[in-house]
Amino acid sequence: MIRTLRSLAHKYFSDEEAVILFLILVTGTVFVILFGAMLAPAIASLIIAFILQGLVTKLNKLGVGETVSILGVFLVFLGILVGFLFGLLPLVWTQVSALAGEAPRIIRGLQSYLELLPEQYPHLISAEAVSTVYQQVSTEVGQFTQWLVSFSLSSIPDLVALLIYMVLVPILVFFFLKDRKVLLGAVARLLPPQRPMMLQIWHEVNLQCANYVRGKALEILIVGGVTYIAFKFLGMPYAALLSLLVGLSVVIPYIGAAVVTIPVAVIALFAFGWGSQFIWIMVIYGIIQALDGNVLVPVLFSEVNNLHPVVIIVAVLFFGGIWGLWGVFFAIPLATMLKAVFSAWPVKDSLPLPETEKQ
Template sequence: MSFRDVFVGWIHRYFSDEEAVIFALLLTAFFVALFFFGAMLAPFLTAVVFAYLLQGIVTQLEKHRLPQLLAVILAFSLFVGGLLALLFWLFPLIWNQLVSLTREFPEMLRMVQVWLDQLHENYPQLISQQQANSLINDAIGEIRQLGHLLVSLSLSSIPSLIAWLVYLILVPILVFFLLKDRRQLTGFITSMMPQKRALMTRIWHEMDIQIANYIRGKALEILIVGVVTWIAFAWLGLNYAELLALLVGLSVLVPYIGAAVVTLPIALIALFQFGISSELAWVLAVYGIIQALDGNVLVPLMFSEAVNLHPVSIILAVLFFGGLWGFWGIFFAIPLATLLKAIINAWPRALHPEDEVKQLTSPSEN
């Protein structure tokens, strides 16, 4: 059998249905638009995320017989209140802690120099004085670059304030109308689709549930993990508890990889503050318990089987979509991977007669 025959057979198997061809073209156009116009569509994508997040609140309020407009107004007021709290309380606090941390870097470097000198005296065959000095010089260079970056960010942020103001105004407006006119918008999009759309309808309903559950569950997971980490680190007296709690909360966006990356700054800050002591062990133990409870209790409880993907698939999706679209690619890596899985499972396949006989005669799986 030639390559042409194999290719023609594959096309006939997966694209013999007219709806499958139309859906493939729409899906390709969607990803191309995201790839080339993702930055322009960022405010809309941000609004869609928050709209999905708030739609659950609107639905619950409507179940208590509140009018749809009143439910939208209450959910939107909660969103605006949370946004104001972030702008005027959390972000300034995190920025001040980040600046304070950069000011402590020289003292941290001095401690590292002392430890390297002691390591060289006790184990001269393990590390030489030249290697120790090289490590310190590299660290100083990295810290200077970080300091220059913070200064450049503070100076270059002045022209971008207008863009941030546009975001702060445009995104809430989009969120409000996405919530208020959700049925009209979905009806308009549906009217533009082909009349024969059983495949697209099936995939849309499945993905609508998947994305909504993922966004709401992930937002709740970030909140719970961040707050619990902040309480634990503050109770242990760890410096920069708020900054580290924010990093730990955001790390759940990237399963497996995020937890491993955030472990390093937590361990270093605890080491510089407490040294090699029981306090350091307590910090690492508490952080390990939080990660274990998140992965083995919180995630299965909140997501259940909603995101049934193999860990290798999740990591590959994070690497691929994160490389394409940065933060948004990482955030939507799991929903996009779930979308691809749903498409593969729902895709129509043209079966040969012998395949139909095998499918009919094969025992069904429970």
């Protein structure tokens, strides 16, 4: 056992820089797990500044000054934030409340559809199975409605915290953008002066993760915006709520689109029935999903290394289980970071066996 541990230590931790990097990764992970909720505004601000820095860099390459670029990008961010808080968020909340009020009617309509299935397909579906499904759906909808009412009654402390976050986050984003070089220099002084492996990993992670995060944020805006325009034009109820769900669904590859298709189809079915309007909505929705997967994604993520679908799904499950929605959103960047770390990690040959063991 001791000999095996010595061999592993020699193979993977004989380089001093590897030991330091390992300690940094472990310490950072423990720190985020223990204090992530407390430092959520700072972490969110750092992520937003990381996304916006790409726009600042592009403006600098076009000849725009550093200060003007930072102020311009920051004002655009404030405009989007104000539009989300005072435009989209109240509209989505209103539609969520309306949908909760419509839940009993939808449940009754679902019951009428389910009751016809045993008559049409008696060999495949039994009346008992339909009754079980109906009871489960009714229970879930009842719990959701109860949660919605309790949430609205106890949301005042959360609103106060949200207001505090809305003040802190823009301030922190501005200073992260303005003093980026100073902050990075302060962190660099804590690291060894000779750090080729860390620089290689940083270059890879910065390139891959920055492209992915910025591309994914842009993809959410484009897919959600186009879906809202299409649903509004077709008279789809709860267009803002559904378009927000469709936009956020691109965060989870392979799974998100399939899951969000269910509420889109159900609401369209109960709003328009089995008619041409329902078919048009599903066709347009399918076209949006096809254009997203075959046109938008290749354009936005042309510089991002593709991960195997199994790796993506495992990363989404693992990091989503640890950090919730943030973990789901950053599952692929975190998996890319781990891939870069493993690729750059120095590995030496195993220790030679002693002469006694060779004999």
